[in-house]
Amino acid sequence: MRERRELDRDGDLEPIAVVDIGSNSVRLVVYEGLVRSPTTTFNEKVLCGLGRQVASTGFLGKEAVERALNALRRFKAITNLLGVKSICAIATAACRDAKDGPDFIARGEQALGVSIQVLSGEREAALAANGILMGFRNPDGIAGDLGGGSLELIDVGGEKLREAVTLPLGGLRLIDVAGDRMDKALDVADAYISKVPWLASGRGRDFFAVGGTWRSIARMHMEVSDYPLRVMHGYTLPTREAIAFCEEIRRAKKISAMKGITDVARPRREVLPFGALVLERLLKQLQPARVHFSVFGIREGLLYGMLPAAERRKDPLLSFCQEYAQLRSRSAEHGAELAKWTDALFDGPGPKESPDEKRLRHAACLISDISWRSHPDYRGEQSLILIAHGALAGVDHQDRVFLALSVYFRHAGGGGEGEAGDRLPDRLKSLISKRQYKRARIVGAAIRTAHMISIGQSGIIDEAPLSYEGNRLVLTLPPAYAALDGERLRRRFGALAELVDCQPELRVKR
Numbered sequence: 160m161r162e163r164r165e166l167d168r169d170g171d172l173e174p175i176a177v178v179d180i181g182s183n184s185v186r187l188v189v190y191e192g193l194v195r196s197p198t199t200t201f202n203e204k205v206l207c208g209l210g211r212q213v214a215s216t217g218f219l220g221k222e223a224v225e226r227a228l229n230a231l232r233r234f235k236a237i238t239n240l241l242g243v244k245s246i247c248a249i250a251t252a253a254c255r256d257a258k259d260g261p262d263f264i265a266r267g268e269q270a271l272g273v274s275i276q277v278l279s280g281e282r283e284a285a286l287a288a289n290g291i292l293m294g295f296r297n298p299d300g301i302a303g304d305l306g307g308g309s310l311e312l313i314d315v316g317g318e319k320l321r322e323a324v325t326l327p328l329g330g331l332r333l334i335d336v337a338g339d340r341m342d343k344a345l346d347v348a349d350a351y352i353s354k355v356p357w358l359a360s361g362r363g364r365d366f367f368a369v370g371g372t373w374r375s376i377a378r379m380h381m382e383v384s385d386y387p388l389r390v391m392h393g394y395t396l397p398t399r400e401a402i403a404f405c406e407e408i409r410r411a412k413k414i415s416a417m418k419g420i421t422d423v424a425r426p427r428r429e430v431l432p433f434g435a436l437v438l439e440r441l442l443k444q445l446q447p448a449r450v451h452f453s454v455f456g457i458r459e460g461l462l463y464g465m466l467p468a469a470e471r472r473k474d475p476l477l478s479f480c481q482e483y484a485q486l487r488s489r490s491a492e493h494g495a496e497l498a499k500w501t502d503a504l505f506d507g508p509g510p511k512e513s514p515d516e517k518r519l520r521h522a523a524c525l526i527s528d529i530s531w532r533s534h535p536d537y538r539g540e541q542s543l544i545l546i547a548h549g550a551l552a553g554v555d556h557q558d559r560v561f562l563a564l565s566v567y568f569r570h571a572g573g574g575g576e577g578e579a580g581d582r583l584p585d586r587l588k589s590l591i592s593k594r595q596y597k598r599a600r601i602v603g604a605a606i607r608t609a610h611m612i613s614i615g616q617s618g619i620i621d622e623a624p625l626s627y628e629g630n631r632l633v634l635t636l637p638p639a640y641a642a643l644d645g646e647r648l649r650r651r652f653g654a655l656a657e658l659v660d661c662q663p664e665l666r667v668k669r
Contacts, residue, residue, distance in 0.1 A: 174200065175245045176238050177458040178231070178271060182210025182253035182329050183307030183430065184371060185227045187234040188458050189243055195470050196479035196552050197293075197462055201241065204371075205230040206426035209263075210253030210308035214327070214335040219257045227263070231270040247461055248275040251283055252308025252329060278457075280325025284311035288320045289460030291367045294392060294453055296475060296553040300365030301358070301445060304456055305373055305434055307331040310441075314360060315367070318471075322357040328437050330372050330430035337433075341409065344433055348440045358444055366398075366447040369456040372434030375423045377452040380404050382419030387586035390548055392454040393555045398442055401450045405439035408432055455552070474518070475553035480525035483549075487529035492617035497524035501605045503625040504632075509659055510601060519558055520602050523565035527606045528615055530570065539571030547587070560590045561599050568603025569610075572654070597658070604655040611648040612640065632661035641667045 172192025179186045186204035190197040207226040209219050238246055250267070254260040254277050264275050278286070287304035297317055304311045308329035314321035327336075328348055337344035352358070368377070377394050380386070383404070386394075396404075409432050411417055423431060442450065463471065484491040498521040505512045505520075512520065530541040547563040554562070588596060605625075613619040623640060626633045634652050636644060644667055656663035 173245065174241060174243045175462065176234075176241075176243045176247070177461055178234055178246065178248040178273075178275075179458050180209070180227065180231075180248070180250040180254060180267065180275065181306050182213070182251060182309070183208060183331055183427070185209075185230045186458075187230075187237060189238070189241060190462065193462060193465055194478065194482065195293075195466065195473045196475045196482065196550075197459065198482075198550055201237065203234075203237070206424060208307070208331060208426070210256075210306075210329060210331045212335060213253050213257045213308065214332045217258045219253060219259055219263055224263055224266075228266055228270045231267050235270065235272050246271075246273045248273050249286075249457070249461065250275050250277045251306055251457075252280070252325075252327075252332070255279070256308065280309060280311060281323060283309070283457060284313040284323040284325060285320060286457035286460035286464070287311050287369050288313045288315045288323075289463040290369065290455040290457055291315055291453060291460075292318065292471070293459045293463040293475065294455030294552045295367065295451070298365065298367060300367060300447060301361040302367040302369060302453075303373075303438075303441060305329065305368075305370035305437060307430070310437060312355065312358070312441075314357065322360075324355050326351045326355070328352075330433045330437075333433045333437070334430065341432065341436065344436055345440070348437050352440055352444050361445040361447050363446070363448050366442065366445060366450045368438065368450055368452050370434075372427060372430050373438060374452055374454065375427055375431055376405065376408065376435055376438065378422050379408070379417065379419035382422060385586075388547060388556055388560065388590060390556065390559065391452055392552070393559070394452045395555060396450045396452075398447055398450060402439050402442050405435040405442070408435035409439060451555075476522050476551060476558075477518070477525070477553075479549075479551055479553075480522045483529060484525045487531075488526075489528055489531055489615045490617045491525075493613060493615060493620070494525040494527060496613075496617055496620050497527060497606055497609055500609060500620050500625065501602065504601070504605055504655075504659065507627050509627060510598070512598070516598065519554075519561055520565075520598075523562050523602050524606060526562070527566050527569050529566075531615065539567045539569075542566040542570060557591050557595065560587060561595050564588075564591070564596065564599035565602040565606075568600050569606040572607065601655070601658045604651070604658055608634070608648070608651045608655050611651055612636070612643055627661070628664075630661055631664045632656040632659060633664045633666060635666045635668060638668050641669075 174189055175193050176189045184204045184206050189201040191200050207223045209223045209227055212220050268275050288302050291298050291302045298315050302313050302315050306329045310326045310328040313323040333344050374391055381389055484494045530538040533541040543563045547559055609620050612623050622637050624635055653663045
């Protein structure tokens with residue numbers, strides 16, 4: 160029955176594809192379906208450089224056009240093979256600005272087999288903002304999307320999109336205009352950025368960096384700083400540190416000698432110093448509190464705009480966890496029951512938690528059983544890898560590690576600081592606070608205890624409530640489940656009680 164339900168679940172979603180014809184790259188992304196937290200099933204890009212000579216000649220390069228058309232023909236074949244019926248194709252600055260843009264679009268539509276929408280700068284900025292709304296929870300700041308031909312900036316405050324502007328500061332365009340001279344590029348960038356009066360509203364807020372060049376900068380920074388979690392989305396830097404690293408890239412005498420450059424695609428390396436220059440000058444003008452790097456951009460923004468209003472209002476993290484539990488857990492309903500069951504542990508005299516911490520605990524409960532098919536000796540490690548590196552949205556890296564550790568401890572134990580905790584990489588633990596680490600152990604121990612009663616099945620755990628009585632943590636079993644009392648349950652429950660500084664008391668109703 161379980162296999163059949165999973166197959167039915169897969170069939171509920173219709174795949175949707177987005178073809179993004181940018182000034183630097185042409186990309187196909189196929190998503191599992193139109194949902195609040197989309198999962199990518201296929202992703203391919205070709206760095207064509209359509210916008211390389213548009214500023215100086217007014218035309219798309221012939222070689223670039225042929226590469227792009229070949230890519231579009233391949234994308235058509237791929238979507239046919241995958242049975243994708245819904246394909247959205249968009250084109251940005253290079254096709255918008257080039258004199259032969261309309262001719263290329265006509266040839267592109269013939270190659271791809273669907274119509275291609277050429278986005279205005281304003282529309283491109285709005286889609287970038289929608290991408291941030293898709294990938295972050297309650298974002299507040301300025302979103303910037305750097306492409307090969309243009310830079311889109313837009314003020315995002317929750318669901319409200321405010322001022323927006325398009326600047327001709329894409330990496331390829333800047334190289335073309337400045338004749339590959341960094342000093343001239345610096346003057347050009349400063350001139351355009353200084354003319355945007357509303358950028359002052361970004362001071363002290365967040366900046367959301369979108370685009371492949373800026374993600375490459377973040378990837379290099381991870382390598383240089385030996386960062387322990389190589390996940391791009393939600394990677395965050397203090398503004399001063401981001402500016403300093405961009406200056407280092409811009410001033411490098413030989414970019415090919417920099418640490419981490421091997422992680423950057425060769426066709427993108429020439430653009431990297433100019434993308435770093437734009438980010439550096441922009442951050443100096445904006446003075447935001449932090450820089451968040453995003454893998455969500457105009458493609459995800461396009462999907463976000465198609466969602467019903469009720470779906471857009473959903474929490475991206477909890478939506479993902481619910482979908483993931485449905486696919487991977489023995490019982491998705493049991494995960495929801497665990498979230499409610501563990502509420503009692505944080506009530507009254509129990510550990511205190513903020514609304515954000517409660518949200519993360521609920522998410523951990525939802526995905527606590529995703530590794531049940533793995534070998535028992537490795538379920539903890541498998542969970543750690545899957546969650547820490549998963550396609551989660553609406554979380555920062557600290558939140559990721561908390562979720563991963565909570566489910567790790569659910570399998571590996573570690574109610575105390577013993578063997579399970581000692582096996583964890585110290586560098587991963589260093590990403591979260593002592594408070595978060597302790598909470599992860601508590602949540603893991605609670606779920607571990609609950610599974611000794613429910614055996615991963617729904618409709619059981621809510622009949623065995625937790626409660627506090629003075630300095631005692633009480634677990635009450637109903638008569639129907641009295642036989643579940645035993646040494647292993649008491650040992651796990653005792654470890655949980657110790658973590659919340661209580662004495663354990665297991666009661667069996669008669």
